[in-house]
Amino acid sequence: MTAEAPTPHRIATISVLTSPLAQPGGGDAGGLNVYVVETARRFAAVGVQVDIFTRAAAPRLPPVVELCDGVLVRHVPAGPAREIDKGALPRVLGEFADGMLRTRGEYDVVHAHHWLSGRVGALVARARGVPLVQSMHSLGLVKNAVLPGGEGSAPMLQIAGENAVIAAADRLVANTAQESDQLIALYGAAPERVHTVHPGVDLTLFRPGSRSQARARLGIPEDAVVLLFAGRVQRLKGPDILMRAAAEVLRADPDLGHRLVVAFVGGPSGDGQADPDQLTKLATDLGLGAHVRVEPPCPHPELADWYRAATLVVVPSRAETFGLVAVEAQACGTPVVAAAVGGLQTAVRGGVSGVLVEGHDPVRYAEVIRELMHNPARLATLRKGALSHAAGFGWGEAVDRLIAVYRAAIAGVRGQP
Template sequence: MRKLAVLSMHTSPLAQPGIGDGGGMNVYVREVSSALEQAGISSTVFTRRVDSETPKVMTFGDGLNVVQIDAGDFSLRKEDLYSVISDFTNGVEDFLLKEDQHDALLANYWLSGSAAHKLKHSLNMPLLTSFHTLARVKAVSGDKSFGYDERITVESEVIGCSDVILSNSSFEMDQLVSYYGADPSRVEIVPPGVDHSIFNPASKKEAREILNLNEQKTLLFVGRIQPLKGVDLAVSTLSELEDKDTRLVLIGSPSGLEGPSEERHIRKKIEELGLTDRVQFVEPQPHEKLVNWYRAADVLLMPSRSESFGLVALEAAACGLPVVASAVGGLQTIVKNDLSGYLIDDRDPWSYAAHVSKIINDSEKAEAMSKEAVKSSKSFTWSVTAARLRRICLDLQSRSLVDCA
């Protein structure tokens, strides 16, 4: 196995996480591709062109190429991209036929999975798929932001034909099997990693000086503003705290069809609860700046309705920040309940506030959780992720391709 064709149709690894549709998947594609390069397997990343200025091929890291594929108007929303799947598929196929040096396909998300499924058959190449989120899981969580029937059909087809399905955790593997009937023998658990050279503990006082923050207790939320992420619950948690001096910092921007209306809802709620002076909105931050917010905060709130993994929680843990999160998906792998943070089974803001209070009102508890968070994060590295993927890719060479025809 020499080289992978990595498909990331709806978002580029070069994009800033937290803006628009950019999130943990951007980080995953960039870091996995870079780490695989170090492990001896090169990658070419294919994404959809969203402007006229970006060159056809851009290079990042140690010579990894990101290829911009023309597919529909630049302004198309993610929710409308399925209509241009054929254009994206054809563009990737044309490039691969000219290059003739890629050995397997790695698809990220259902849109790329749809394209890669077609390419698997037209080019006779093995297909590895990482879904990052699953429609049936999101629907069960109460997310009504998108009609899922078409997506569920595509996900089912791709799962049925993928030679390897990559799962972030045992929880996602269970979801793949129970909701989609995935063959467990083709599911490989490969957790993402975190860059410990960036995300590591440092002085809270110095971080607050850099950010011009005072000594108020600080709750932190990092993510896209959309109903699925539970920003409204983070705000309600702040309101329920007995300590009325604690502040909440929200880092992110609106995403998806409901993003703008959700932000308006959040801002109105903050005003109605009398929290205007205690909530700070901050635009999405690059990693080298985001790390200071993790170091400056006292607790990370992650009240998502569903999470495939939750890279933000892992980044926070690596910086020694205790996490109070929903007991969903991969967050249950990252957060060690009552050791590095708390996992909450309900969506009652009082429950979140009670557990936040246990941390911010007990300095010894907070310090112990901080140390345990750092310790538990050490097993998650991108080099380990790449090593597991490299082994899977090498094993794939000796397998017969799954035939879904």
């Protein structure tokens, strides 16, 4: 450490899209929430204070909530004190920025998560004379490439906002090398400002355990073949692909009729919120009603049980900047069948910790699933590989690398004329 690159003492983290106190797995709460909370906890553990600014989205919320020693969640009044559609959030960003600027105290760096937060962060960072570090978490141009003009695609307002934030940021943090390449190729980000920092998982929570005990706690038969989807239920995440693949598996292996369990743990999100019963209806249409369990988002200890109970975790996302679910599952010793897209190609080591599937054809997913179900030795090898691969994704290394990014950003701002 040098005088030109000091360690930050206090960070202003911005999460406009969703509160860090929300339960991940439904609505707009997902990996972003986990990332913000887990990094903040670990920053605090090494003596770096964190204030997380989020919108006051409910009446009578306390202005400040202590998440843990050294981490405060600050509720900023901006727009109505209730949940609003994220399409309306751009209209309250100015009010949000004003609320942040009225907060007393000095910050060494502003770290914004998602483009909406970045719009606020750019204003606050410049007003305070500190650097803006930006994490996008999703990219509209990537989403539009897989959902062209359809439900869930990103509007042009978002694309324009993303471009503005990427241009304004002093440093950009990408979850994977693929995302770094996308920031540079699609948005013209300066390569020297882009840093790749893999997210982590809580390896003390997501760890191997007794499958029998997990299944007993969840009410799953001991001899079941369990295919698990965990996360927000929206088209981008591909829950329909798993449902159709499961129907193909059952068609090809009718003897599985008394053993197959297809579990979806998560709530409707995005376009899925307009049709919260879509999974149940699709299951009925495909003749899978008796085999499907649709469960609400759950706390991490229960989610870890679901991972341990699963035969395979299936992550058929049409786009994914990282794929936290895939790493969490592998940390519990469960192999993953995932789409060979975006960050999943980093989160899953194909052929070692799971199988990466090209394309999104349910028939191909069914073939992969059936092949693994009928090859216990292969499954056992993948379980060992899953544990080994996930062990490299602890939060400690991620936080160390983020602090290095902050140091570089601070030094860069102080070095400007």
